[in-house]
Amino acid sequence: MNNRYSRQTLFAEIGKEGQEKLLSSSVLIVGCGALGAAHAETLARAGVGRLKIVDRDFVEFSNLQRQNLFSETDAKERLPKAIAAKNRLFEINSEVEVEAIVTDVNHSNIEDLIKDCDVIVDGTDNFQTRYLINDACVKHNKTWIYGAAVSSYGVTMTIIPQVSPCLRCIFEEIPGAGSSPTCDTAGVIQPIISIVSAVQTTEVLKILVGKTKSLHQSLMQFDVWQNDWRKIKLGVPNADCKTCGQRDFEFLEAENVEFSAVLCGRDAVQISPRATSDLDLRALAQKLKSFGEVKQNEYLVRLKYDVFELTVFRDARAIIRGTDDVSVARSIYTRLIGN
C-alpha cells in the first residue's frame, strides 16, 4: 500500500486493519445529487474499495452551487450525474472501483441493487425512494443511512434492521405529495449538505471497520442557519411497525408503483415505463426532429417541444419539463415516444 491512506490509518479507530476492511468493502449510494456526490467523494478518498452510484438525473447549472463533484463542462454536456461522478472520482482515486448506473430506483431493481453492498447511503431527494430503500433493506437485513437536507435544515438516522428503529418506526406514513418543502421550493445551502453527509459517511466508516458501538444511535437534526442542533436518542424497533414488525413490504409491491411521478417542485414529470428497454437514441433523435430542436448525446435525447422540454434516456424513461400535470406529460410521452 502506498501512503495515500497514512493519515487515516494513523487514526487509531481505523488503523491498518480498518483500512484493509474499507478497501474490501462495497457501498451503494442511492441518488447522486448534493448529498450523494458528497458521500461519493468522501468514501472514494477514504478508499472504500467499491462504490455503486445510481442516479436518474443529469447535471444542470443550478446543481453547481452545492453538488461538489460536478463542473460547468458536465452541465454543458448534460452528463448523467452517475457518469459525471464516476469520471471525477477516477481523477480523485483511481484505485476505487466505481460502478455508475443511470436509472430510476424502483421496486423492480432496488433488491438487486442492494444485494452485493455492505451498506446503503441515502442521497435521494424524495420519500417514495426512501420508503422503498427501507423496505428492501429491512427485508434483506442491510444497514442503511437515511439523510435529507433542505434550506438550512438537515436530518439523519442510521438504520440497522431489527437492532435500531427503521424509517417507518419513526415516520409511520409517507408524507403527502407537496406537503414538505423541497430544495426547489425552499432552496438549500451547501453547508447543510456538508454536515448531513459528514455524519452519514462517518457512520458508514464506523460500520465498515466494525466499530458499531460508536454509532450515534439517534435521530440527528441540524439547522445550520438557526444554530439549532438536536439529537433524539432512539430506542428499540417498534413491534407494531408495518415494515420491521409485521414485515409487510408494501413499497416493493408492483401494484403500488407509479408509472409517472411529479419531480419535486421542478415543474417536471418523470415517466418510467414498466418494461425496461434499450432505445436507439440516434434513431429516436432523427424521429423527433420534425417536432422541434433536438440535442443528443450518448445517454439521452432532448427535444424542445412547444413550451415543453422532453428528455429521453436510453432505458426509455423520460423527464418532461414545463408541466406538473401527469396526464399532460403522459400524453406527450405517448405521442412522441410511444409505449
Ligand SMILES: [Zn+2]
Ligand atoms: Zn420499523
